[in-house]
Amino acid sequence: MSGRIDVHNHLIPPRYQARLDERGLTAGGLPAPAWSEDLALAAMDAHGVETAIVSVSTPGVHLGDDAEARELARHVNEYAAELAARHPGRFGFFATVTLPDVEGALAETAYAFDELHADGLILLANVDGRYLGDPEFEPLLAELDRRHAVVFVHPSKLPGPAADGIPPYIADFLLDTTRTAVSLVRADVIRRHPNITFILSHGGGFIPFAAHRLAMTMTFDSGRTVEDFLADLASFRVDTAQTSSPTSLPAALEFFGADKVIFGTDWPHASNSGVAYFTQRFAEFDLDATTRRTIEIDNARALLPRYTALHA
Known part of the structure; x- marks a missing residue:
């Protein structure tokens, strides 16, 4: 075991999966993979992961009804907290909330942080076609800024029909992540709420390759400079999942x-x-030992200090 901290690791509580199955819902077109506590621990050991920060993937818990979403979010978060309690140091979790139900999301945020001691939140990149910079989500963002929260951003199904022969998880997920990052930058969320730490999935989508184009074209309807936009785009954290x-x-x-x-x-x-x-x-990538440890362990420890002693 290398002691890695994995910030992009999913759990699939059986009751949650049953709700998805009832509605024929998938994670961006992917059939449901097998998940269990034992399978998760075995995979962690196989891949050198000491601590997995688990979260529920797309489509999240809001399946069309606010009341159901609140009930399901509470179940998922308590399930994750119990998993972490059974395996101290092996599991943490990013709590799920009920967007687009902002009132429910605020209530679940308070419960997740204050009662369950979540490591942060997971937010989907878009909710019914609304990206995270949408003014409707401002009350939640303001609360997360007040709490100095870590927010893990996971892609979801793009608004609109999928392209024939291209399931969303193949290419659309990367665009979805890029869109929500641009939304946050253009809405000035990054500067208004500097105490939120956003972690973008899958290396930040297309941002590393297209940052200068994104920044330059954002100036077309803004008084801000390319350099301003580049700085905001570069402020995100990103994970290495499917990016190494x-x-x-x-x-x-x-x-x-x-x-x-x-x-x-x-x-x-x-x-x-x-x-x-x-x-x-x-593992094969040419990195010096300090940089490798920075990526595998130290950057997560800096954001999630409860794991500092475990990964010293």
């Missing part, structure tokens, strides 16, 4: 810097073979 390749990882390190790149696997949705593929690419 010879083409993607150098771009993420170049644009965000090693101090903002955090280890992630995307298990079990990435599958054991998928996680093994990218974890092996990461």
Whole structure:
């Protein structure tokens, strides 16, 4: 075991999966992978992960009804907290909330942090086509800023129909992440709420490759400069899930810097073979020992101090 802290690791409580099955819902077109406590621990051991910060993937808990979403969020979060309590140091969790139900999300945020001691929140990149910079979500963002919260941002199904033959998880997820990051920057959330730490999934989508184009084109209807937009885009943290390749990882390190790149696997949705593929690419990547430890352990410890003693 290498002592890695994995900030992109999913759990699938059986009752939650049953609700998705009832409605024929999937995680962006992916069939439900097998998940259990024992399978999760075995995968962690196989991939050198000492601590997994688990979260529920897309489609989240709001399946069309506010009351159901509140009940399901409470169940999922208590399930995650109990998992963490049974395995101190092996599991933490990012709590799920009820967006677009903002009132419910505020209530669940308070419960998750104050009673369950969550490590942060997971927010989907878009909710019914509304991205995270939408003014409707401002009360939640203000509360998360007050709490100096860590927010893990996970892509979801793009608004509009999927392209024939291209399930959302293949390419759309990367665009969804990029869209919500641009939404947060254009709405000035990054500067209004500097105490929120956003972690973007999958290396930040297209941002490392397209940052200068994104920043330049954002100036077309703004009085801000390219440099302003680049600084805001570079302020995000990103995980390495499905990003540790010879083409993607150098771009993420170049644009965000090693101090903002955090280890992630995307298990079990990435599958054991998928996680093994990218974890092996990461192991083979030419990094000095200090940078490797920074990505695998220290950046997560800086954001999640409860794990500092465990990964000293």
